[in-house]
Amino acid sequence: MASRSKIIHPHIGKNIREYRKGLHLTQKELAERLFKSESAVRMWELGKSEPDNDTLFHLATIFCVSVDDLLDAYPSEVSGSHTPLFPSNLSPLPQRGMRIIPVYETVSAGFGAHAEDHVIDYLPCFILSESEAEDSIGIKVKGDSMYPKIEDGDTIRVVKQNSVESGQLAVVLVDDEGFVKRVVYGHGFVELQSINPLYPPMRFEGSEAERVRVIGLVRQIIKNV
Secondary structure (H helix, E strand, O other): OOOOOOOOOOOHHHHHHHHHHHOOOOHHHHHHHHOOOHHHHHHHHOOOOOOOHHHHHHHHHHHOOOHHHHHOOOOOOOOOOOOOOOOOOOOOOOOOOEEEEEEEOOHHHHOOOOHHHHEEEEEEEEOOOHHHHHOEEEEEOOOOOOOOOOOOOOEEEEEEOOOOOOOOEEEEEEOOEEEEEEEEEEOOEEEEEOOOOOOOOEEEEHHHHHHEEEEEEEEEEEOOO
């Protein structure tokens, strides 16, 4: 049986090209940030291949957008335009989709009863969805349990919601303690996994699983550079 060729998202190449131009990066400069070859970036932009999932996430972090923004078509911002989508600080910011979200020092501060009293910074992010923007906050990450994807000092953009799909990165509460973990559901258990192999998974079985409460989905990682 002949193997099927992978279907490439039709808008991803154009979106990568426009976001790259918006940051005034050459293909070579973007490739260096991604630890990829310049030819790989060129092939993405030509629509002849596309990045793997980890690289997509890295691209979204560099451009300060979501992975969905890289995959979807937004004609008013992208199609046929050479106007930067995410310009330098010397250019005017795009009006549509640019949001300012509050950043908190810890999970408990961001999701506390008086969260507005614990804002340590504000972060500009490109978020087209009005509802997602309203439910987004930033949290400063401490520790290395999610290294290397999330490092100490990075900021995560979290969308407040009370459930996630198995395997997604989420902010969770165990009793009253907050964690950033990969949430995995199994038959009769919930497991909170770290990316750093030095940290063993936390498994909660049976009634103990009720101690785990999802409070937000990790939507974006902003590296501490």
